[in-house]
Amino acid sequence: MQTDSSFTFVLFGGTGDLSMRKILPALYEAHRAGMLAASGKIVAVARHEEDRAGYLQWVNEHVKAHVAKSGIDENAWASFVDRIEYVKLDLGKAEDFVKLRDALQDHAGTRVFYLATGPSLFVPICHALASVGLNENARIVLEKPLGYDLRSSNAINDAVGEIFAEEQIYRIDHYLGKEPVQNLLALRFGNALFEPLWRREWVESIQITIAEELGVEARGDFYDNTGALRDMVQNHLLQLLSIVAMEPPHSMDSDSVRDEKLRVLRALKPIDPRDISKVAVRGQYHAGVIRGTSVPAYATESGVKTDSATETFVALKVEIENWRWAGVPFFLRTGKRLADRVAEIVVNFRAVPHSALGASALRAGANRLVIRLQPNETIRLYCLAKKPGEGMNLSSVHLDLAFDQFFKEGQMEAYQRLLLDVINGRLALFVRRDEQEAAWKWVEPILNEWAASGKPKPYAAGTWGPAAASAMLAQHGTCWLEEEN
Structure with missing residues (x-):
């Protein structure tokens, strides 16, 4: 079109x-x-x-x-x-x-x-x-980044808002333009199968990961004054969280969608500074090996201070205080120099309350939805099926929606979709000011506590981050997806 x-x-x-x-x-x-x-x-x-x-x-x-x-x-x-x-x-x-x-x-x-x-x-x-x-x-x-904290973000928004009306301002987050994120909305709100299950009674936990193999590259000066929490969590991860957790909008017009995202951001349980060590893990990569190539420590990268306390890894446990999601932990994770380049959303459904088919039907993660955003864009639904042969032995199987195989039309890249939306005046996939403010308000206590405390936990490049990130999930009887596999 x-x-x-x-x-x-x-x-x-x-x-x-x-x-x-x-x-x-x-x-x-x-x-x-x-x-x-x-x-x-x-x-x-x-x-x-x-x-x-x-x-x-x-x-x-x-x-x-x-x-x-x-x-x-x-x-x-x-x-x-x-x-x-x-x-x-x-x-x-x-x-x-x-x-x-x-x-x-x-x-x-x-x-x-x-x-x-x-x-x-x-x-x-x-x-x-x-x-x-x-x-x-x-x-x-x-x-992005639109500011360094809530105060600087408001200063920019105030100044730009004096010149351009809110409906003229398009704050871009390219993750919102990715095909699987759009399909998440279609999956939830276009099918009777998933929406009844998309709530605390049936969902055990949700993981959202954006992992990178790359380090800071030539952006050391910028990154050392920013860190993973500002660079990735305040925008990309919280925006994906709001899409996953939002209520059905009245329509797909810009304000209906963004109103529901805002309600999620405002319902995020505030983090008590005294509890940050229990629900937030920060790390910084040291030297290591990625795909057979040795890579240097963050502190030796160009533009980075040798005694830097900037985090290159963040893992968080997040709770949403509303009727739909009360008690369901959302685990957010992002980092540089990790073991793989992947962005995905993992919805772990609860196990059946009683199984006549054996213990495998009661294990966590037996039923799971994995929405892969990169490198390949897929949606995969895991369930249990009987193995061929004698006896009732169950095995995990999956149903795939691989966009490049199912749809013959070429996929639209995120920036292409978003630029067309700007030209055509469609705001639904862009961040409204009140969304941005709500995200900064939630993130700031973590920023302030980390600024006053010690250094991030070390992790070797080419791994999945500090062990404390895995321990945080283990306390809730679960693990990151790649650890299970």
């Missing part, structure tokens, strides 16, 4: 890594699929001394490698780059924004300003856009 109308997509940070790896490849895929209005334009903005030809050469060198497995269609690529213009802009020069306004004057339709920059530049860019009247008939996309 093509975008609703003409647009101009203005990309601040147009030569940056995010633009090259994610944003421009996603726009190319949308273009190749015929999803962009023919009159739509892309205006890249950066401070590099380039003309349009020089910028397009940069795009050719840095974007093509990040296009999906299907590769480049040269005809589609040629028509795609025809959409692209380049404006050199110095944020400190008001006359450069006049130049940007003049460059956009002949472009019809909605304007989208995507700020693929550091958060310290969000407010100056917004003020400069307003100074030349470019905040009208416009949408603005803000990348």
Whole structure:
């Protein structure tokens, strides 16, 4: 389906890594699929001394490698780059924004300003856009991290909110655009099978994991002032939690969905600072081996302080104080330099109350739903079945929904879906300000306690994090999925 109308997509940070790896490849895929209005334009903005030809050469060198497995269609690529213009802009020069306004004057339709920059530049860019009247008939996309804590997040939101109305602001979280997350909503609210079971009477526990094999790479300076709790938990993990736990919305319009997510975030049980050691584990990777390659300790990475107390791993036990989920533990986990790259949601259903078929039918995890977000996107339902042969011997089997095998249409990448939603004015998959505030309020006691206490627990790169993360689940009679397997 093509975008609703003409647009101009203005990309601040147009030569940056995010633009090259994610944003421009996603726009190319949308273009190749015929999803962009023919009159739509892309205006890249950066401070590099380039003309349009020089910028397009940069795009050719840095974007093509990040296009999906299907590769480049040269005809589609040629028509795609025809959409692209380049404006050199110095944020400190008001006359450069006049130049940007003049460059956009002949472009019809909605304007989208995507700020693929550091958060310290969000407010100056917004003020400069307003100074030349470019905040009208416009949408603005803000990348994470949006602030360092609740206070700084509110400061950014207040400043941006003076210039753009809330319905013009798109706070992007790319995990919300992933196909399995969308299918989780379809699975729950489109089928009579799951929704009656999606509650405390039938769910034993839920795990949400985002694990990375990579370290901090070239982002040591940024990461050492951020840490895993700010970088991953406050946004990605809590957003996934709210999708998993939300009540059925009235409809799929933007405010109905986000209202229900907000109710979950506000129902999170506050963490008493005295109990943080029992429900929160933080770790930092030391040297180790991943897939046969030795990797250094976090403290020796470029840009990282040698005595750093920044966490690269977090595991949390979370409770939701409402009727549906009272007493059900949600275990959240994220980390760098772990044993595998995986993002998944695991719903462990309760065992049957009595079994005439033997003890295997009573074991935890006999019935389980695993929603894999990466690297391969699948939904797998585990249940027990009788093994062939004599006797009533049970074995775990699974039913698969592998999207790339079941659906012949090409899958849409998360950024592609989200960018199309921005262009078309659909807000449901973007974070509203009150959601963000609720997440920061819940996270801050942990941040404050960790800032005042000792260093994170060490773990070897290539493992699944500190042993304390496993011990936390063992106290509840369960384990992380990979430990069971």
